Amino acid sequence: MTSKNKINEDLANERRKCNFNIEEVTYILDGGKEKTLQRKKIEDVALNGGASVDDIPEEYLSARERYENAIRKSCIYTNIVKNEVLEITGIENYGSPVLRRTGDAFFKDISPFMLHLGMFVPSIIGQCTAEQQATWLPRALDMKIIGAYAQTELGHGTFIRGLETTATYDPETEEFVLHSPTITSYKWWAGGLGRTANHCTVVAQLYTQGKCHGTHLFIVQIRDLETHMPLPGVKVGEIGPRMGFNTADNGFLGFNNYRIPRMNMMMKNAQVLKDGTYVKAARHGKLTYGTMVFVRVTLVGEASFNLAKAVTIAVRYSAVRRQSELRPGSIEPQILDYPTQQHKLFICIATAHAFQLTASWLWNTFTAVQAEMKKGNVDTLPELHALSSCLKALSTSDATAYIEQCRFACGGHGYMLSSNLPFLYAFVVATRTYEGDYTVLLLQTARFLVKAWEQAESGKVVTPTVAYLNRHFTTNGKMIWDNSPEGIIRVFQSVAAGKISLCVRSIRNRITSGMDHEDAWLMTTVQLVNAAEAHCRSVILHTYWNEIVRLTKHSSDNVKTVLNQLVMLYLTYWALERTGDLLRYSTISENDIDLLQRQYEELLVKIRPNAVGLVDAFDIRDEILQSTLGSYDGRVYERLMEEVQKNPLNKEPVDPSFHKYLKPLMKSKI
Numbered sequence: 001m002t003s004k005n006k007i008n009e010d011l012a013n014e015r016r017k018c019n020f021n022i023e024e025v026t027y028i029l030d031g032g033k034e035k036t037l038q039r040k041k042i043e044d045v046a047l048n049g050g051a052s053v054d055d056i057p058e059e060y061l062s063a064r065e066r067y068e069n070a071i072r073k074s075c076i077y078t079n080i081v082k083n084e085v086l087e088i089t090g091i092e093n094y095g096s097p098v099l100r101r102t103g104d105a106f107f108k109d110i111s112p113f114m115l116h117l118g119m120f121v122p123s124i125i126g127q128c129t130a131e132q133q134a135t136w137l138p139r140a141l142d143m144k145i146i147g148a149y150a151q152t153e154l155g156h157g158t159f160i161r162g163l164e165t166t167a168t169y170d171p172e173t174e175e176f177v178l179h180s181p182t183i184t185s186y187k188w189w190a191g192g193l194g195r196t197a198n199h200c201t202v203v204a205q206l207y208t209q210g211k212c213h214g215t216h217l218f219i220v221q222i223r224d225l226e227t228h229m230p231l232p233g234v235k236v237g238e239i240g241p242r243m244g245f246n247t248a249d250n251g252f253l254g255f256n257n258y259r260i261p262r263m264n265m266m267m268k269n270a271q272v273l274k275d276g277t278y279v280k281a282a283r284h285g286k287l288t289y290g291t292m293v294f295v296r297v298t299l300v301g302e303a304s305f306n307l308a309k310a311v312t313i314a315v316r317y318s319a320v321r322r323q324s325e326l327r328p329g330s331i332e333p334q335i336l337d338y339p340t341q342q343h344k345l346f347i348c349i350a351t352a353h354a355f356q357l358t359a360s361w362l363w364n365t366f367t368a369v370q371a372e373m374k375k376g377n378v379d380t381l382p383e384l385h386a387l388s389s390c391l392k393a394l395s396t397s398d399a400t401a402y403i404e405q406c407r408f409a410c411g412g413h414g415y416m417l418s419s420n421l422p423f424l425y426a427f428v429v430a431t432r433t434y435e436g437d438y439t440v441l442l443l444q445t446a447r448f449l450v451k452a453w454e455q456a457e458s459g460k461v462v463t464p465t466v467a468y469l470n471r472h473f474t475t476n477g478k479m480i481w482d483n484s485p486e487g488i489i490r491v492f493q494s495v496a497a498g499k500i501s502l503c504v505r506s507i508r509n510r511i512t513s514g515m516d517h518e519d520a521w522l523m524t525t526v527q528l529v530n531a532a533e534a535h536c537r538s539v540i541l542h543t544y545w546n547e548i549v550r551l552t553k554h555s556s557d558n559v560k561t562v563l564n565q566l567v568m569l570y571l572t573y574w575a576l577e578r579t580g581d582l583l584r585y586s587t588i589s590e591n592d593i594d595l596l597q598r599q600y601e602e603l604l605v606k607i608r609p610n611a612v613g614l615v616d617a618f619d620i621r622d623e624i625l626q627s628t629l630g631s632y633d634g635r636v637y638e639r640l641m642e643e644v645q646k647n648p649l650n651k652e653p654v655d656p657s658f659h660k661y662l663k664p665l666m667k668s669k670i
């Protein structure tokens with residue numbers, strides 16, 4: 001073995017200690033052995049040509065060079081996908097999580113094509129008629145046209161109904177006239193729009209026959225396909241440097257009475273006929289928001305995957321890193337041996353599992369609702385909207401906090417861009433805001449919860465994810481504390497029910513004392529966000545536990561044990577985080593809390609020998625991790641030194657600025 005592929009001895013020891021079958025856990029996380037094998041096959045095809053083909057790491061490049069390099073790599077990757085990977089997966093899997101995952105080997109930041117695959121293509125699939133899909137989809141999938149999703153404006157992101165871009169139908173020419181009437185109506189933020197896209201989905205207020213019908217979606221060509229010049233009537237550009245997303249060319253866009261054919265309105269859910277007659281969406285008023293629901297659902301998996309990357313880096317590094325001494329003269333321990341380090345990291349492993357299993361469950365719920373909607377039944381849509389909103393909010397917010405925790409857990413070296421942790425953080429922190437801000441989405445869930453509460457109060461049986469509300473009305477007093485997994489979950493559901501109950505009471509009291517409903521709701525929003533968070537927490541705890549029980553039924557004993565330890569760690573961690581709530585809404589005692597704390601500390605000890613095995617089970621290839629600290633072989637210090645060689649500042653022993661500035665300064669007299 002050369003020193004290049006030698007495994008760090010501490011890491012090798014950790015792997016010898018691991019007592020469970022790592023592949024079995026990988027299969028569970030991937031959703032079955034076949035899926036793992038398929039993923040590995042795709043990764044082999046996509047990455048074996050050497051994915052991260054950067055001579056100079058992208059962080060050293062100028063904004064221009066970085067963008068050009070990102071386009072170059074996007075094209076390399078797209079060609080690999082088009083020519084080799086789609087043969088394995090089938091065209092319908094373009095943009096699937098596996099391709100998304102493999103793409104990370106090419107980009108530390110973001111591909112300018114991400115929004116094309118992540119939102120432009122899904123908006124064609126979800127919002128166009130079959131005839132329109134036949135026109136646009138093959139060209140989009142084949143990258144003959146490249147799109148963005150331009151919804152947010154300078155003045156409005158959250159409040160979609162407040163968007164100002166107009167699309168006015170002209171029956172004379174059978175065209176829509178797109179216009180940006182104010183500075184605040186300029187589209188702002190859309191990824192891929194600034195330099196890359198030649199088309200985009202535009203969300204605009206639809207006017208026909210003198211009446212506004214609210215926001216609708218349109219496919220709009222913005223650049224010439226040969227010259228890439230913006231078309232007359234289109235003003236488009238890049239919005240400037242931001243925290244992360246710097247290779248995504250987020251853009252601005254304005255229209256000056258710009259005409260598009262009638263058939264460029266996405267007409268699956270509402271139509272404008274040739275004469276200008278508006279045909280209303282038959283089934284549900286918010287179906288035009290469908291692309292956002294789809295992306296929110298996928299973001300839960302994104303949160304899990306990115307957290308899995310961060311904790312893989314931090315756990316491997318913590319096994320390699322030795323620091324301080326426990327007793328005078330004793331050998332310095334691996335930092336992973338400190339319980340405080342385990343406290344920082346094991347919850348991240350458990351959370352990545354919880355989110356991955358919840359993401360799969362949510363995806364199944366999403367596809368079931370889609371199937372119902374195809375049959376004309378939209379009854380399950382409100383629950384899906386409530387679920388996808390709160391799960392998107394919580395998973396992205398928790399993942400952000402834990403990725404930062406992983407970075408802290410790597411000390412000084414965690415700040416190095418070559419660790420990849422700063423990139424991961426900058427990418428994930430934005431997910432908390434985009435596709436619906438954290439608070440705003442929790443308030444959407446709260447609307448659903450208050451309605452469900454009122455239904456349960458009137459004796460109606462409510463939908464499964466809020467079924468605990470029916471129980472709330474049949475039990476008296478505080479929930480009896482019970483330290484079993486089911487018991488902890490029941491208590492968390494009682495906390496959620498209790499908080500929703502308080503919200504309803506506050507709203508009613510405020511209305512009784514003279515406020516109108518809007519003000520009463522507004523004054524209660526701090527509590528409502530809190531209640532929605534509690535509800536979502538209970539959904540995650542419940543789903544994680546249920547899925548582990550279901551998925552480990554036929555697992556080997558050691559896999560069952562370690563996955564149970566993790567889910568128990570998760571339940572115990574959150575019980576300890578929420579002792580205030582537990583004291584308020586259950587019969588938990590001081591003694592019970594002491595026992596929980598001890599249980600938590602014992603779980604850290606039990607999980608410790610399997611920690612490296614657990615992160616290996618995420619099975620994230622080095623090319624995808626792109627981290628000096630987290631590679632499989634643990635050659636942390638060697639990789640940091642190798643990276644230094646790539647630093648253009650080190651190319652010459654003396655920097656030209658010495659002669660230009662420093663030396664004159666040193667020579668000058670006071």
Ligand SMILES: CCCCCCCCCCCCCCCCCC(=O)SCCNC(=O)CCNC(=O)[C@H](O)C(C)(C)COP(=O)(O)OP(=O)(O)OC[C@H]1O[C@@H](n2cnc3c(N)ncnc32)[C@H](O)[C@@H]1OP(=O)(O)O
Pocket residue numbers: 074077095096099100103111113114115117118119149151152157158159160161191286287289290292293295298302381382385434435436437440444447448
């Ligand atoms: C080569 C690389 C490989 C790559 C591969 C691909 C990778 C994929 C990864 C994905 C990456 C994606 C990156 C995305 C980047 C960011 C994109 C964006 O941010 S885009 C921009 C994203 N922007 C945002 O997300 C904006 C966020 N804002 C909003 O969504 C809305 O304004 C709102 C929901 C907050 C309010 O809307 P408003 O119209 O004012 O509604 P009201 O409040 O008045 O409620 C009225 C009733 O409607 C109900 N209802 C509402 N929504 C829905 C729904 N969806 N459904 C059903 N129902 C819904 C609601 O419950 C209520 O019911 P009820 O109580 O009356 O019964």
Ligand SMILES: Cc1cc2nc3c(=O)[nH]c(=O)nc-3n(C[C@H](O)[C@H](O)[C@H](O)COP(=O)(O)OP(=O)(O)OC[C@H]3O[C@@H](n4cnc5c(N)ncnc54)[C@H](O)[C@@H]3O)c2cc1C
Pocket residue numbers: 115149150151152155156157158159188189190191245250430433434435436437438439440443
């Ligand atoms: C990296 C990145 C990429 C993006 N990509 C795209 C894209 O491709 N396409 C696109 O169309 N958009 C995109 N966006 C825009 C994004 O979707 C919006 O920024 C997001 O939806 C938040 O809206 P906002 O900026 O208007 O925030 P605001 O709504 O102005 O939020 C500011 C604050 O006000 C609070 N607030 C707002 N409304 C309420 C309310 N009703 N109740 C209580 N509090 C409220 C929020 O909680 C927040 O604290 C992107 C954004 C980022 C950061």
